[in-house]
Amino acid sequence: MYWPGVIKHFEEFLPVTSKTPELTLQEGNTPLIRSYHIVKKIHIGSLWFKFEGMNPTGSFKDRGMVMAVAKAKEDGKKVIMCASTGNTSASAAAYAKRAGLTCIVLIPQGKIALGKLSQALMHGARVLAIRGNFDEALKIVRYITSRYPVALVNSINPFRIEGQKTAAFEVVDWLGDQPDYLALPVGNAGNITAYWKGFKELSARKIIKRLPRMMGFQANGACPLVTGQPFEHPQTVATAIRIGNPASWASAINARDESGGLIEAVTDEEILAAQRMLSEEEGLFVEPASAASLAGVLKKNREGYFQGKERVVGVLTGHGLKDPDIAIEQCKDRIEEVGASSEEIVERLGIRNELV
Numbered sequence: 001m002y003w004p005g006v007i008k009h010f011e012e013f014l015p016v017t018s019k020t021p022e023l024t025l026q027e028g029n030t031p032l033i034r035s036y037h038i039v040k041k042i043h044i045g046s047l048w049f050k051f052e053g054m055n056p057t058g059s060f061k062d063r064g065m066v067m068a069v070a071k072a073k074e075d076g077k078k079v080i081m082c083a084s085t086g087n088t089s090a091s092a093a094a095y096a097k098r099a100g101l102t103c104i105v106l107i108p109q110g111k112i113a114l115g116k117l118s119q120a121l122m123h124g125a126r127v128l129a130i131r132g133n134f135d136e137a138l139k140i141v142r143y144i145t146s147r148y149p150v151a152l153v154n155s156i157n158p159f160r161i162e163g164q165k166t167a168a169f170e171v172v173d174w175l176g177d178q179p180d181y182l183a184l185p186v187g188n189a190g191n192i193t194a195y196w197k198g199f200k201e202l203s204a205r206k207i208i209k210r211l212p213r214m215m216g217f218q219a220n221g222a223c224p225l226v227t228g229q230p231f232e233h234p235q236t237v238a239t240a241i242r243i244g245n246p247a248s249w250a251s252a253i254n255a256r257d258e259s260g261g262l263i264e265a266v267t268d269e270e271i272l273a274a275q276r277m278l279s280e281e282e283g284l285f286v287e288p289a290s291a292a293s294l295a296g297v298l299k300k301n302r303e304g305y306f307q308g309k310e311r312v313v314g315v316l317t318g319h320g321l322k323d324p325d326i327a328i329e330q331c332k333d334r335i336e337e338v339g340a341s342s343e344e345i346v347e348r349l350g351i352r353n354e355l356v
């Protein structure tokens, strides 16, 4: 079946007018993949992964970006701007080109994964690497976009949240019902805000009877929503959630409390172990931040949090190819060097006997 992208497909749920320009890279409609292997380690009914890495630029950011860029164009803007830990810039750069707009991105110098940087550059965005962190970059972008005719496309732009809430609609469409828990990584907290808004709209329209509990996970070194205090120097291997002062702070806390859910922290070690588990056991290659959802579910399982029958959906926010450095660092020792000789390779693999 032809998939027209999120704006067209979910038109009746979105702020679309007769003047909204058509814009799509056919984002959305991402797979909800059932866990075969990891689920056996967890005391729950079923586990599903919403693989947002399958979006056109490789992260969930495309859902919100297509909406924000379309609305910027509708508003007559020629230039869009964002601060980014990487994926927002990749997405903004791609959709700006698609819409015929200019894109400016501010990134924290040296703290952005290679895949994401290459995307922003290849799509011809103006990339400014600031000597500072994400939170400082966002402050500058807010200042500039409030004074000049430049559209801000970070997730404080409400159209980003509108577009991103469509992921909740898809989870319900694919499952046929609401999950009991939705686990996701939390950085600037736009996504947890968007999912919660999406589920609540389905509930208001009586499309679902109950609401899922939201389980947000931050990295230990960047978990302001857990400690209640901004982090001046956020640190984590999961660069996409390396954020010390989330812009959607209040709405994340609201999503947690209204849903009867939680926002907790996981360590970098737990995040990387979950990332390896997803690729080694389930065939799903995700970037480190995305693995925080599984790391969190595993942690809650160890604490005896689940009853045994729950349906849990983990959001895998971005593709593993986004951050090849962190991946290779974890497994480069596994490459075996051998001579260009079939004899030697047969010997090394120990398959001599089976072959005769």
Ligand SMILES: *Cc1c(COP(=O)(O)O)cnc(C)c1O
Binding pocket: 059, 060, 061, 087, 088, 155, 185, 186, 187, 188, 189, 190, 191, 192, 240, 241, 287, 289, 290, 317, 318, 319
């Ligand atoms: C942006 C991003 C996040 C964090 O989402 P927020 O809306 O900022 O909480 C998590 N994972 C990936 C891969 C991202 O790109």
